[in-house]
Amino acid sequence: MAPRIGVVTFPGSLDDHDALRAVGLCGAEPVSLWHGSDSVAGVDAVILPGGFSYGDYLRCGAIAAFAPVMTEVIAAAEAGMPVLGICNGFQVLCEAQLLPGALIRNERQTFVCRDQRLRVASVDTAWTSALTLGQEITLVLKNGEGRYVADADTLDRLEGEGRVVFRYLDNPNGSLSDIAGVCNRRGNVVGLMPHPEHNVEALTSPSLDGRALFESVLDFLTARV
């Protein structure tokens, strides 16, 4: 049986459809999860999708981090379940303190949508094992608040523990150390600003590089079973 991957829809989530489609295209069973009620009991992994949850009012991801479903997502993540936060989902993971650091307004102060080149900086995670260390990939990037910041100690720790997962080539937003994505210590929780779910179909994507993230988690889940 194909692993079941849940995608949470918060009010204001936008790329939930895309994430569900990508999950299905890559061979897992997509499961739609509602922020207010659904449990993560029936799924093997969870994706927090892009968008503007709760309008990004207060702070990006700040309200979503307290949505009822997040209590279970946090518990499951701490127990080792793979969790991927994409864009707004990354912001939610930071607000929920599953990942360190924060995402603030882009250096140029405008929303940026572009095909972004990245360097893979870690393959020791549940979501990147199918990539090669140092590999250059292209993923769609689109956000207004994608500039990764953290204090110096946190940055040192992330670097020291190999927890920077993706770095920008041609840094688009002023992120510290060109960081585009990071993971938790265990490597099961990954957050990144670019959108792998928008890079799974030749017809609508600048690349197919996003597939590797979904294939990685499938490998991870299959190996575990």
Place this chain on the structure above:
Amino acid sequence: MADTVKNAARTLDQPQPWAELGLKEDEYLRIRDILGRRPTAAELAMYSVMWSEHCSYKSSKVHLRKFGELTQETPVGKMLAGIGENAGVIDVGQGYAVTFKVESHNHPSYVEPYQGAATGVGGIVRDILAMGARPVAVLDPLRFGPLDAPDTARVLPGVVAGVGGYGNCLGLPNVGGEVVFDPSYAGNPLVNALCVGVLRHEDLHLAKATGAGNLVILYGAATGGDGIGGVSVLASETFDAASDGSASGLGGPAKRPSVQVGDPFMEKLLIECTLEIFAARIVSGIQDLGGAGLSCATSELASAGDGGMHVNLDQVPLRDSTLSPEEILMSESQERMMAVVEPEHVEQFLRICAKWDVLATVIGEVTDGDRLTIDWHGETVVDVPPRTVAHDGPVYQRPYARPARQDRIQADGVDVLPRPVGGEELAATVLRLVASPNLCDKSWVTDQYDRYVRGNSVLAQPEDAGMLRIDPDTGLGVAVSTDGNGRFAYLDPYAGAQLSLAEAYRNVAVSGAQPVAITDCLNFGSPEDPDVMWQFSETVEGLVGGCRELGIPVTGGNVSFYNQTGETAILPTPVVGVLGVIDDVSHRTSVGFRRAGEEVFLLGDTRDELAGSVWADVVHAHLGGRPPVLDLDHERRLAELLVRGAGRGLFSSAHDLADGGLIQALVEASLRHGVGVRVDLGVADPFVALFSESTGRVVVSLPADRVPELIELAEAARVPVRRLGVTGDDVLEVEGQFTLPLSEIRAAWQAPIPAAMAAAGH
């Protein structure tokens, strides 16, 4: 103390602020005639906004009727809803229908660029939603004053951030549009917005209130004091920068902005909530609240139904409890919808709204009889025949006449203008033109829009048309392009309208889709100026004639008058949106050269046509003469060729020739993927060959072994075809004239907008 119907009947001679509300004296007298008494303050508010130019189309109606004489079928199916509905709906096959419409939000965007543009997007999206459709994409044709004008540095970044801020937050890909600069738009930018929606045939919903006893539900945002008089004060009068406060004349709290404030998060909830309500099949009529707010929704729903309507205004949730009944009726607070629901479905309706955290309130019911009555604090403040508010507004036969200057304009041709001679001058002209505001790279703007969300954007700007997949299993899709050329329209409004139509039509065909229908946004100066009215009348005639010849209907659109600064009107600017259908989006063609060593051909004839061209503008600041000659039968045959070729996978690329002529098309096709081209112009005058803006032309590239197929298709379609050269290398070479490195062209092409914005601190 509200002005009640009873009170109005007792105080017939009480003076009323009809002039401040934008009404003319004869209009006010007609209202008194209809009611047999003076209107209450609330009634006067309703009539004033609904009889405004923006809502009633009083100056344009007699002309727009001609669109109704056109075919009501498209080349691929029926029109399921047409002009007069919130948006036109056409059958695109496989049980799907598509709705699309373009609207303007020009004046608000000048006053408050961010919110004006944002709520322009929000308004058109709700129109599409109200038809029963899921909105799937937006396109934004934008026009500004000169790129280096100080006010452009205020207006442009705000408008672009507003379009992006709202559309991105709704999760709607922005797949096309235009960015055009001209001095005539300096005090009056044009912010048009087009939205496309998709629905199944059985999901079509209409705006009507039927069935006595059915309940009227207002849902979405609470009503505030924003946007009061937006349609009447802002959109329907000659405009000056001083009118940036409220002119409601109603004695409400002073200086409320007439520009609405948008909340895209609320609109996103409204979309998902409304689609879930549609899916549950519990709505008998629905209408969005846009211009004229509750006045419009109540009177239009009641007028289109089979009875009357009663509304209790006390039930309307307010953001500001001090609002008067007339302000509540005129408010253009955003993100609101009104539904008519049978009593047994109300509970389910409210439950779905609660799931999405959307406020929903029963505010009235459909009644027997034919009156729209509205109560406030237990007394009747409105008692009117709804049709007189919604549909029986004044109709004007505005005088129009061909301006005396028109002959002079057309006689002032380009023959006297010095032209570049020799390779060096031609190359310098190329670099100058690609770095001009209207031909340069627009990604500073379009990179602020999400073009990927929902995962169905097969083509997006800078492609000639945006293309969206509708059905992932069959590959059915639609393409949309918007085009307008105010300079050509100024030289000859009839021809200009047709040229814009033809360009949008061609852009859709270039992508591989069959053009099937149009929507239009007609942006003009004051209808009270006979010169402007002549431009308008000619434009409508041109569009009607053009659509008739191409065999496609007008599905709806919008008229925006009073676009002028003082006495100076903008260039007449009809923006035409053409929708196309493609059976399988995997057959789409894109504009860029794909690989080296492919054959490049030009379809269509080139004549010495440079009047109104970008070259005349940039090099000589000249606007005179006659625009290019158009042959619509050729356009139709050319489109057939392109669609047929795309279906066979014949083309590696196809790019429409328009502003800037052949050279600009070659530049864009080369820069897209960094694949250059070497062309041989033969015996043609190289300047004319490169810079003429003759219409009906397309550059295609294809593998050498498929050239015979192209020749065969072109002969069958009777379309002139000529070999230009071959793709390859990182240069653009015109044999015997010049060779320019792509890097040099790219640097010139990319620089202008970022430089201008950086200079202004953006």
